[in-house]
Structure formats: structure tokens, C-alpha cells
Amino acid sequence: MKSLHAFVATIAVGSLLVSGCQKQEHSVPTSAADSTSSYLIDTVRRLPPQQKLVLNGAVTFDQEDVIRVFPLVSGNVETINAPLGTYVKKGQALAVIRSGDISTYVNDYQADKSDLEVALQNEKNVSAQYKAGFASETDYLTARNAVKKAEEELSKSTNILQVYGGSSNSGNPYFTVKAPIAGYVVQRDVNAGQDLRSDSQNPLFTISSLKQVWVMANVYEQDIPLIRQGQAVTVNVLAYPDKVFTGTIGNVSSVLDEQARVLKVRIVLANPEGLLKPDMFATVHAQLADRPNAADQLAVPQKALVFDRDQYYVVVQTAPNKYAIREVSVSQNTTRYAFVTGGGLQPGDRVVTEGSLLIYSDLTN
Incomplete structure (x- = not known):
């Protein structure tokens, strides 16, 4: 042949x-x-x-139900504890970063703690001298103000250390990246050994509960008049050929894709069982008005x-x-x-x- x-x-x-x-x-x-x-x-x-109008599309996570985790400190990534697709609990460790910033915060805390101890001892001495008539009231008030200022500085450095996860009892320069919510790691843009900057614009992890997902479908120009916001649709995916998912068109884009010459529509689907995963290929069936x-x-x-x-x-x-x-x-x-x-x-x-x-x-x- x-x-x-x-x-x-x-x-x-x-x-x-x-x-x-x-x-x-x-x-x-x-x-x-x-x-x-x-x-x-x-x-x-x-x-x-x-x-029925048949559209092609892909499953993606709900952009309104997603948390992006950014690095709060600069440093080098020691370990990754949350692979892509993993379900994580709130507060669970995602990664560990060895950071000089943490060392700085610990040193600041230790210095402020020492300053407070000195200020307290000085206040104690001046107070005794003031009662014995060997120090003026001005000296006593100055010592009291020094204690108050030292307490404020220690409180500030303590809060910073707590925010960044450092330990006041240990000088280990490690920062633990923790999950702010429970959900699935739907994107991961960090690897062990990678150097990070605290002002990076790229999130390390993206977490979504996937209780609700979006399907982004393509509508060709000639079919645009047949689509409207709020329209009921059914969705099929290759992974579950016998299962039908129902949803609605939540948004119709006002801008045509220049390359593909298609209009994007967003379909909102409930996903209580977590069957729908990001990047799954989807076929969308939109019921059209009856034309007998x-x-x-x-x-x-x-x-x-x-x-x-x-x-x-x-x-x-x-x-x-x-x-x-x-x-x-x-x-x-x-x-x-x-x-x-x-x-x-x-x-x-x-x-x-x-x-x-x-x-x-x-x-x-």
C-alpha cells in the first residue's frame, strides 16, 4: 500500500x-x-x-481558591517535603531553607535580650541609689526609660523571629516553609539545592483545595453567539469516560486569542471527590436553545x-x-x-x- x-x-x-x-x-x-x-x-x-455545541478544553485549579507560597527569606533550599500533587495539611512543612537571614534575626534577638538584662540591672542600681539619695530623679527616670525601650526592641525582635520560624534557643539558621492551608500542591517551582531571594516574584508552591475546579474551553468565532454566561454544560474527561460532570459557564472572555483564534470560556465545576485534576483534557457539551x-x-x-x-x-x-x-x-x-x-x-x-x-x-x- x-x-x-x-x-x-x-x-x-x-x-x-x-x-x-x-x-x-x-x-x-x-x-x-x-x-x-x-x-x-x-x-x-x-x-x-x-x-449541542461541543467544545474542547482543559481542567485547571480554581484561581479564587488557591494560595501561592513565596519565600520570606533568602538562602539555599535544603530539603523538599511536598512533591507535586501531594495533599498537605495546614502547617505542614513544605521545604526547609538554610538562610543567613535567620541567623541575623537570631543574633538580633540575642542582642536585644542582653540589652534588656543590662537595662534592668542598671535600673535596679539607679533605683537603689535614688532611694539612698545618691542619684537624681532624672537618673532614675532615664534608667526606667532605657528598660522600656529595651523591652520594646526585644518584643520586636521576638515577633520577627516567630514570623520567620526561628528558634530563640537555637542558633540554627533554618527557615521552614509551611502550608498556610490544607489542600493539594498543584504547582511546585522549587528544587533542593536551589538558591532563593526574599524578593522573588515566583511562588515556591501553589496550593488549592480542588473542591471546585475550572475548565477553560475554546470557542471558535462562528460559535460565539451560541455561548452565554450562566449556560449549563456537561463535561467529560478521558479518565472517567462514563462519568458526566455538570457545571455552568462562569465567564466568557472579551478577548480573542490571536494565535488560536478562539475565545476562552470558564466553566465552574464542583469537585467534592477530587476526581478532576489540573491539566486533564475535557470535552464540554453546551445545550443550545431549541430550534424546532x-x-x-x-x-x-x-x-x-x-x-x-x-x-x-x-x-x-x-x-x-x-x-x-x-x-x-x-x-x-x-x-x-x-x-x-x-x-x-x-x-x-x-x-x-x-x-x-x-x-x-x-x-x-
Whole structure:
């Protein structure tokens, strides 16, 4: 059996004049055996408008139910205790950082503690001298103020040490990164041995409960009028083909993706059992409004469409071994069919499905 490339190699090189209506024909010299093995033909048909719109998307975590953990100190990562995807409890250690900042905070605490001890002893001596008449009231008040200032400094250094997890009884320069909430580690951007800065803009860990997730789905331009915020949808994922998840469209983007030419919609799904995981591929089915009187429309298989220069085309077999390119407009996409208009297509016309892109490329070069 000849391959598609072998089939293309047999196409005679000729010139193709593509007119505005794009109905020029071109012959492809090949045998009947080659044609059946190299590409497939299907027919244009009339079908009733679909009542469901099928969208492709991916599961992601709920951005409104997520905590990003940043490094509070600079230093070197000693250990990682929470691999990606791990469930962690609130307060659980995620990583340990060896940090010179902690040493500084411990030293500050020890210095402030010593200053307070000195101030207390000085106040005790001045107080005794004041009672015996050997010190003035000013000396006594100065000693009291020194104690108060030393207490304030010690309180501040103690609070800083507590915030950063340092120990007042140990000079070990270690900072433990702890989980602020219970949930799953859905992103991890740190490794053991990595050097960190306290002003880093990148979080070390991202934690989400995953009790609710989002599905970000793609809507093509022609389908935008069929989508609205609050619309009920059902979602299927490859991991659970027999399970149907229900949700609603929570947001419809106002900006079209320049590269993919799609509009992003956000679907909110409850995930109490934690079955849905970030980055799972999802198929979304949106129920459309009933259109009982809508006329049947021309439909071609999805594989018959060729997208080029911001336009859709199909390759039509006009006669045995003769083909023409027709420009069409797509009004609606489904899993199997694309509903099209234009191109002079009629029910029963034969369109190339498998191999359409190869023939199109040859005819347009």
C-alpha cells in the first residue's frame, strides 16, 4: 500500500489558476487502487442543526481558591517535603531553607535580650541609689526609660523571629516553609539545592483545595453567539469516560486569542471527590436553545475542512481523478460534522476527508 507521501509524489506538476469562486479543476493521475489507499471520500449532506455545541478544553485549579507560597527569606533550599500533587495539611512543612537571614534575626534577638538584662540591672542600681539619695530623679527616670525601650526592641525582635520560624534557643539558621492551608500542591517551582531571594516574584508552591475546579474551553468565532454566561454544560474527561460532570459557564472572555483564534470560556465545576485534576483534557457539551423549525443545513465531515489564510476550504472531487478547491464558511462545529455555507456545494457532492490537506497543498502550489 502506497503511503500518502507516495501518493502526492505521483501528482503531476501543473499550474492551477485559482479564480475568485475557486472552481478551477485539476487532475490527479493515479490508479483506482492508489486512490482508495491514499485518501478517503465522503459526501456533503443535509442535517438538522445540532442542539449541542461541543467544545474542547482543559481542567485547571480554581484561581479564587488557591494560595501561592513565596519565600520570606533568602538562602539555599535544603530539603523538599511536598512533591507535586501531594495533599498537605495546614502547617505542614513544605521545604526547609538554610538562610543567613535567620541567623541575623537570631543574633538580633540575642542582642536585644542582653540589652534588656543590662537595662534592668542598671535600673535596679539607679533605683537603689535614688532611694539612698545618691542619684537624681532624672537618673532614675532615664534608667526606667532605657528598660522600656529595651523591652520594646526585644518584643520586636521576638515577633520577627516567630514570623520567620526561628528558634530563640537555637542558633540554627533554618527557615521552614509551611502550608498556610490544607489542600493539594498543584504547582511546585522549587528544587533542593536551589538558591532563593526574599524578593522573588515566583511562588515556591501553589496550593488549592480542588473542591471546585475550572475548565477553560475554546470557542471558535462562528460559535460565539451560541455561548452565554450562566449556560449549563456537561463535561467529560478521558479518565472517567462514563462519568458526566455538570457545571455552568462562569465567564466568557472579551478577548480573542490571536494565535488560536478562539475565545476562552470558564466553566465552574464542583469537585467534592477530587476526581478532576489540573491539566486533564475535557470535552464540554453546551445545550443550545431549541430550534424546532430550523431548516436542515449542509454538513461536511470535520476532516474535510482545510484552514488556510484565515479561511476554510474543502477539496471537492468533481469527476474521476479531478478536484477543485471551494471556499466555505463554517456556521457550527460538532464532534463529527461542520455545518457550512458557500462554495457552491450541493448535497451529494464528494469531498476529500483523509488526505485533503495534501491535495490542497499540491493544488495551491
